[in-house]
Amino acid sequence: MATTDYNAAHAARQIDALVNRSQTRLYTHSPNDVLVQIALPLILILAITTRLTMVASNMNAQKDMVPAVMELWKQELIMRIDRALDAWEAEANLAMFPDFTRIQWADAWPSDERYQQLCRKAQELNDPHALQEYILATALASQEVESAAALNAMAPGQDLALHPGSPEAAYAEAYIAQRRAQWQESIERLQWETVGHVAIHLPVGPDAGAADAKAQLQRIAVGLQQQGYPLMAAVRGEYGTEEETP
Numbered sequence: 610m611a612t613t614d615y616n617a618a619h620a621a622r623q624i625d626a627l628v629n630r631s632q633t634r635l636y637t638h639s640p641n642d643v644l645v646q647i648a649l650p651l652i653l654i655l656a657i658t659t660r661l662t663m664v665a666s667n668m669n670a671q672k673d674m675v676p677a678v679m680e681l682w683k684q685e686l687i688m689r690i691d692r693a694l695d696a697w698e699a700e701a702n703l704a705m706f707p708d709f710t711r712i713q714w715a716d717a718w719p720s721d722e723r724y725q726q727l728c729r730k731a732q733e734l735n736d737p738h739a740l741q742e743y744i745l746a747t748a749l750a751s752q753e754v755e756s757a758a759a760l761n762a763m764a765p766g767q768d769l770a771l772h773p774g775s776p777e778a779a780y781a782e783a784y785i786a787q788r789r790a791q792w793q794e795s796i797e798r799l800q801w802e803t804v805g806h807v808a809i810h811l812p813v814g815p816d817a818g819a820a821d822a823k824a825q826l827q828r829i830a831v832g833l834q835q836q837g838y839p840l841m842a843a844v845r846g847e848y849g850t851e852e853e854t855p
Contacts, residue, residue, distance in 0.1 A: 689748040694788050701730035709802040717810035719838055728838045731796045735842040744785050800844045
């Protein structure tokens with residue numbers, strides 16, 4: 610009996626060590642850092658569009674205006690990217706979970722539709738390239754017809770498109786990547802703490818030992834998946850990819 614108690618306690622310590630090790634390695638920022646980048650409001654986009662229209666109607670020297678037009682085009686593009694990024698955050702319910710304490714629970718397992726939506730939406734972060742292309746496409750598609758016409762009138766013949774490999778495209782991609790990294794860091798932290806909560810509240814099998822800690826974490830990951838809380842690839846990868854039935 611004493612041996613069984615020792616094995617169970619030792620397995621629990623192994624699980625806690627693995628969870629805590631991963632948290633320490635992955636997270637170095639405060640949860641509040643996830644929303645540190647402030648999105649520029651729509652009124653600024655409208656102001657730029659109005660300015661472009663006014664300048665185009667009163668312009669006398671088009672050649673002298675080309676650098677200014679290109680700069681305004683870049684500013685407007687970044688504002689529209691901000692809007693697309695904000696829309697993703699809103700759909701994911703990210704702002705509702707500045708920390709782990711906002712998650713609702715039913716004993717060992719989460720019971721929170723808002724958090725469920727966040728975990729499901731976070732699966733898009735597993736394919737950074739596809740998410741980046743989606744954000745860029747959304748931003749470009751939202752450009753106002755009036756704004757595009759004003760830009761073309763002020764800088765006729767200028768290529769106002771975002772070409773892959775161009776400096777403008779590289780800047781836009783880096784801008785999106787920075788925000789995406791903030792999302793990933795915040796959601797990974799929430800999911801590590803979720804796994805830790807489940808591991809603490811589930812009973813450890815009497816035959817569990819040090820070598821079984823990782824297998825138990827795999828079973829927890831599968832259990833979360835089955836209940837609609839899929840872990841991100843970076844978190845799930847700590848436990849291996851084999852999906853065992855818990």
